[in-house]
Amino acid sequence: MFPRQLGYGYLIFMKTLHEWHGRLIVFTDLDGTLLDHATYSHAAAAPALHALSQLGVPLILASSKTAPEMLPLHAALGLGDTPIIxxxxxxxxxxxxxxxxxGDYDRLRTILSELPQDLRAPYRGFGDMTDAQVAQITGLNPEGAGLARQRSFTEPGLWSGSDAGQRAFLAALEARGVTARSGGRFLTLSFGGTKAGQMQGIMGDLGRDIAIALGDAPNDIEMIETATRGVIIRNDHGKGIAPLSGEAEGRILRTTLPGPEGWNAAILGLLDQPALMQGHD
Structure with missing residues (x-):
């Protein structure tokens, strides 16, 4: 028998959770979300990370970071052979x-070099910087900055011009097949592909149909809106995310705490709500 103090409601919750956790998957942004904005630590999220691991719920890291940057964290978290976005x-x-x-990155850099100088000059990508300069603007150590510059698909950078200049810059890139997304710190250029698109592919591959997605910046919006339950992590250092329609419905939540503290509270809170599973019988 279960101890009386656990209560009947808790027993029902545990039964429901164990019935459904095989369908659950979690997708998370890194900087400012699972990782602290300043220290890049995930220590404050340890209880929730442990809970997901115990339940066998896959955790998918989804970031603007490169594979060389993300793989050491993936290994440190013990995520096995789960994919990363x-x-x-x-x-x-x-x-x-x-x-x-x-090839994608080289082609992207070539397109940038072919833009008129007045459009190109205000944009300073990682390919225009040294490891030391990337370390200075990101807070990464020199080794981490070097990994951040080992790009295969995209170019993050800083825009120092006017809003009108940025619109012209982005229009010129769009005409050449290049898209742009604004994250917590950088304007990132690519030839397409989104976190939400990759998320849906991974869910199909792993046979999971209930998703939690967490992020703190505009480039996380599609992923958050695609999930069964989206979580907007409080962002005190960037643009953050404007109100989304799913918030009024209660399908998208906002944390009161930033970074991994907010991440931890959100995951533990959602795992404690059997209503997460409603509509997925």
């Missing part, structure tokens, strides 16, 4: 994959 959704990679030549 890299470079803002440009691709998904499984540990051990070989990315091959950097």
């Amino acid at each position: 890299v470079e803002n959704g440009a691709a998904r990679v499984t540990p051990g994959d070989t990315l091959g030549a950097h």
